[in-house]
Amino acid sequence: MVAISDDDFDRMVGEVFDALPDEMVRGLENVAIVVEDQPPGERPRLYGQYRGHPLTRRGVYGFGELPDRITLYRNTMAEHSADLAELRARMRITLVHEIGHYFGLDDARLRELGWA
Numbered sequence: 485m486v487a488i489s490d491d492d493f494d495r496m497v498g499e500v501f502d503a504l505p506d507e508m509v510r511g512l513e514n515v516a517i518v519v520e521d522q523p524p525g526e527r528p529r530l531y532g533q534y535r536g537h538p539l540t541r542r543g544v545y546g547f548g549e550l551p552d553r554i555t556l557y558r559n560t561m562a563e564h565s566a567d568l569a570e571l572r573a574r575m576r577i578t579l580v581h582e583i584g585h586y587f588g589l590d591d592a593r594l595r596e597l598g599w600a
Contacts (some may be wrong), residue, residue: 485564486565493558494519496568500575508583511539514551515586517579522557532556532578540588563574 488496497519501509515536522530553556555580565571580599589597 485562486564486567486571488568488571490519491559493562496572496575497556497579500525500572500579502577504576504579504583508580512583512586514549515554516551517554519556519558521559530557531561531562531574532582534582534585538588547574552586554579554586556582 497517501517533555534552535555556575561571561574561578565574577599581594584594584599586599589599
């Protein structure tokens with residue numbers, strides 16, 4: 485388990501996101517990236533979760549729509565990372581994975597691409 489402050493975790497999320505390739509994040513619109521702790525005992529334990537309507541299943545996206553959400557679970561990631569480098573790598577994989585869901589990729593395709 486790696487110890488990291490909430491502020492440092494949030495800063496790392498920004499750094500990891502900013503380092504993603506432009507072609508991966510260029511099409512992201514109306515998506516909030518939030519950091520939360522996954523409630524104790526909740527199963528399955530997740531590093532992240534996408535909630536929204538993937539682009540492939542989206543109809544007309546009107547004014548006033550709530551943003552889709554990518555949630556990163558700080559406590560689960562920290563619990564399963566031995567050091568900051570492993571946490572950063574896990575965070576990148578998780579962000580890429582959840583962004584993939586936004587673009588309509590399922591888990592099987594994400595595994596094929598190495599994003600799961």
